[in-house]
Amino acid sequence: MIAISFDGVVKRFPGAARNAVDRVSLEIEEGELITVLGASGSGKTTLLKMVNRLFEPNEGTICLFGENIMDKDPVKLRRGIGYVIQQIGLFPHMTVRENIATIPRILKWDRARIGVRVDELLSLVNLDPDEFRERYPAQLSGGQQQRVGLARALAADPAVMLMDEPFGAIDAINRSNLQDELLAIHGKHKRTYLFVTHDVAEAFKLGNRVLVMDGGRVKQFDTPQRIVDDPADDFVRELLASSGGRHGQSARVGN
Amino acid sequence: MWAYFEKYHYKLTEALSEHLAIVGLTLVISVALASALTLAIMRSPGLSAIVIRLFGSIYAIPSLALFAILIPFTGIGMKTAVLVLVLYNQFLLIRNFIAGLDSVDPQIVEAAAGMGMPPLRILFRIKLPLAFPVILAGIHLAVISTIGIATIAAAIGAGGIGTILFDGMRTRNPVKLVWGTILAGGLAIIANLALIGIEKLAARRFHYDGNAPGKP
Ligand SMILES: Nc1ncnc2c1ncn2[C@@H]1O[C@H](COP(=O)(O)OP(=O)(O)OP(=O)(O)O)[C@@H](O)[C@H]1O
Numbered sequence: 001m002i003a004i005s006f007d008g009v010v011k012r013f014p015g016a017a018r019n020a021v022d023r024v025s026l027e028i029e030e031g032e033l034i035t036v037l038g039a040s041g042s043g044k045t046t047l048l049k050m051v052n053r054l055f056e057p058n059e060g061t062i063c064l065f066g067e068n069i070m071d072k073d074p075v076k077l078r079r080g081i082g083y084v085i086q087q088i089g090l091f092p093h094m095t096v097r098e099n100i101a102t103i104p105r106i107l108k109w110d111r112a113r114i115g116v117r118v119d120e121l122l123s124l125v126n127l128d129p130d131e132f133r134e135r136y137p138a139q140l141s142g143g144q145q146q147r148v149g150l151a152r153a154l155a156a157d158p159a160v161m162l163m164d165e166p167f168g169a170i171d172a173i174n175r176s177n178l179q180d181e182l183l184a185i186h187g188k189h190k191r192t193y194l195f196v197t198h199d200v201a202e203a204f205k206l207g208n209r210v211l212v213m214d215g216g217r218v219k220q221f222d223t224p225q226r227i228v229d230d231p232a233d234d235f236v237r238e239l240l241a242s243s244g245g246r247h248g249q250s251a252r253v254g255n
Numbered sequence: 256m257w258a259y260f261e262k263y264h265y266k267l268t269e270a271l272s273e274h275l276a277i278v279g280l281t282l283v284i285s286v287a288l289a290s291a292l293t294l295a296i297m298r299s300p301g302l303s304a305i306v307i308r309l310f311g312s313i314y315a316i317p318s319l320a321l322f323a324i325l326i327p328f329t330g331i332g333m334k335t336a337v338l339v340l341v342l343y344n345q346f347l348l349i350r351n352f353i354a355g356l357d358s359v360d361p362q363i364v365e366a367a368a369g370m371g372m373p374p375l376r377i378l379f380r381i382k383l384p385l386a387f388p389v390i391l392a393g394i395h396l397a398v399i400s401t402i403g404i405a406t407i408a409a410a411i412g413a414g415g416i417g418t419i420l421f422d423g424m425r426t427r428n429p430v431k432l433v434w435g436t437i438l439a440g441g442l443a444i445i446a447n448l449a450l451i452g453i454e455k456l457a458a459r460r461f462h463y464d465g466n467a468p469g470k471p
C-alpha cells in the first residue's frame with residue numbers, strides 16, 4: 001500500500017524568487033523509514049509541513065493512503081500524523097504526563113487507558129515512568145525532552161510520523177542512542193516515517209531509502225547502498241564526499 | 256482625627272463602598288470588553304497596532320478633560336465615570352493581552368497545531384496559560400490606575416473617596432484631606448499587595464523555570 005504520494009507538488013512562498021519545493025513527485029510505501037537529506041534551504045521542512053497541511057501546496061496533490069489530504073479536515077488529518085520538531089515544542093506548563101496525554105485526551109480516551117499508555121510510551125523511549133511522569137519540561141535535559149516529544153507524537157499510534165531534525169540539537173552520544181531507539185521503535189510498529197536531517201551519516205543510518213533534495217527538487221531517491229554505488233549526479237557525489245565516507249559504515253544495505 | 260472618624264465614619268465607609276463599586280464595575284466591564292476586542296483583533300498584527308494606538312491616544316487625554324467632554328452626552332454621575340475608566344483601561348489591558356499572546360513561542364503553537372489540536376483549544380489550553388503572567392500584569396496596572404483615577408470622578412458627582420478629598424480642599428479641612436488620602440492610598444496599596452500575591456501564586460502554578468517543586 002502506498003502510504004504517502006506526492007504528485008507534481010510545488011510550494012512557492014509569496015515574494016520568493018524560486019519555488020521552495022519544485023515539482024516533487026514520489027511514492028512512499030507503508031512501513032518505510034524515509035530520510036530527507038539536503039542542505040539548509042533545500043525545502044526539507046517545507047516538504048514535510050505540506051504533509052500535515054501546516055503549509056498548502058500551490059500545485060500538485062499529496063495523498064495519504066490514497067486519499068487527497070485536501071479533502072480532509074486539517075485538524076482531523078493531523079491527529080493521524082505524529083509530528084516532532086527540533087525545537088521539540090513541549091508545552092512548558094504541562095507535566096510530561098500531560099504533554100503525552102494531549103491527543104489521547106482530545107480523543108476522549110478514559111483515564112485508565114491514558115495512564116497505561118503514558119507509562120508504556122515513557123518506557124518505549126527509555127525514560128523511567130515513575131521518575132519522569134510528573135516532571136515539567138524545564139526539569140529535563142535536551143535529550144530527555146526530545147524523548148518526551150517523540151513519546152507525545154507516538155501517543156495515538158499515528159500511521160505516519162513526520163520528524164524534522166528531531167535530534168539536531170543533541171550531543172553525539174545521546175544522538176546515536178536516540179537513533180538506535182528510533183530504529184527499534186520503527187521496527188516494532190512498522191509505521192511510515194518521514195525523517196528530515198542534514199546529517200549525511202544520520203540519513204544513511206536511519207533511512208531504508210534516502211530522499212536527497214537540493215533547491216526544492218529531488219536529486220535522488222533510493223536506498224543508501226544504491227546512492228553510494230551510483231550517485232545520480234555531481235551534487236550527490238559531493239554530498240557523500242563531504243561526509244568523509246562515514247555513511248559507508250553505517251549505511252543500511254537494502255530494505 | 257478620631258473625633259472626625261467617630262462622628263463621620265458612616266461618610267467614610269459610604270465613600271469607600273462607592274469607590275469600590277465604581278472600581279469593581281469598571282474592572283468587570285473593562286476585562287470583558289478588552290477580552291472581546293482582543294479576540295477580535297488578535298489574528299491581525301496590523302489591526303492590533305491600530306486599535307492599541309487608538310486607545311493609546313484616548314489614554315493620553317487628561318481624565319478631567321475626558322469627563323468634561325462626555326458630560327453633555329452621558330450626564331454627570333457614576334455612569335460617565337465608569338465609561339471613562341473603562342476607556343482608559345482598554346489601552347492598558349489590550350496592549351498587555353496582545354503582548355502576552357505574542358510572547359508565546361510560535362514553535363509551541365506550531366507543535367500544538369501540528370498534532371491536531373483544534374484552534375480554540377490551542378487558545379485556551381496553550382496560549383492563554385502561557386500568556387497569563389503578562390495578562391495578569393495588564394490587569395494589575397488597570398486596577399491601580401482605576402483606583403487612582405476614580406478619585407477624580409468625584410468631580411462629576413460619581414461619589415467615592417474623591418468626594419472627601421474635594422470636600423476637604425473646598426472647606427480647607429485637613430482632617431478630611433488626611434482621611435481621604437489614607438483611604439485612597441490604603442486601597443491602592445492593599446490592592447497592589449494582593450495583586451503581587453496573586454502574581455506570585457500564578458508564577459508558581461505556571462512555573463516554566465524548573466525551580467519550583469514538582470507539582471503545584
Ligand atoms: N514561512 C516561510 N515564508 C517564506 N519563505 C519560506 C518560509 N519557510 C521557508 N521558506 C523558504 O523556503 C525555502 C526552503 O526552506 P525550508 O525551511 O523548507 O528549508 P530546509 O531544507 O528545511 O532548511 P533547514 O535545513 O535550514 O531547516 C528557503 O528558501 C526558505 O527561505
Ligand SMILES: [Mg+2]
Nearest residue numbers: 044045046164
Ligand atoms: Mg528545516
